Amino acid sequence: MDHNVYLLATDPHDACRDVIHSRDTGLKIRVYCISEEQFRADSSEIQLYGYAGEKLYAFETINITADDALDVVGAIQWYAEYIDYPDMEILPEDPRPGHEIAM
Template identity: 75%
Template sequence: MDHNVYLLATDPKNPCRDIIHSRDTRLKVRVFCLDEETFSPDDNEIQLYGYANGKLYAFETINIAADDALDLVDAIQWYAEYVEDPGMEIFPEDPRPGATYSDAKSN
């Protein structure tokens, strides 16, 4: 299969709490709206960041398996299309000025 199929679980009580699921692998990615909530990265997971429609998102894996790590960027690009911003740039670090891992952990 050339492309994974992704599904989205949404929380009706919190529109910023989406979870991307890969139908074809075990990959799961939690989505955070950094403009609206605090985020403390998990040392055991992979985090990537991106701006879409003027909002900053954090994407964090859930129980990542080595085989699924390669699909993470594809899942985020799929989400960018879902939120109608297919040109979203993906960042390996939090792009906010002064944001560091130690700052996030202290929140």
């Protein structure tokens, strides 16, 4: 497939609780505004991060499968364009001090 089509489910009560859905695969990604709310990463999911202006987002997969893992970055890039930050740098680790990955 050349590119996926993504859909967005929004929470009418919380502007920072979007869920990105791939129309063509089972990929789902929950969006968190971690500069405004608490976020605890689920060790069985993939998390990526990105800044849109001063706002820091966490993107966490929902029930990720191996087949969908390659589409995560594309979905986040689509979301970045949707929120008018097409140049969002996608970060592999939480950039907040004290949130390094424990080994």
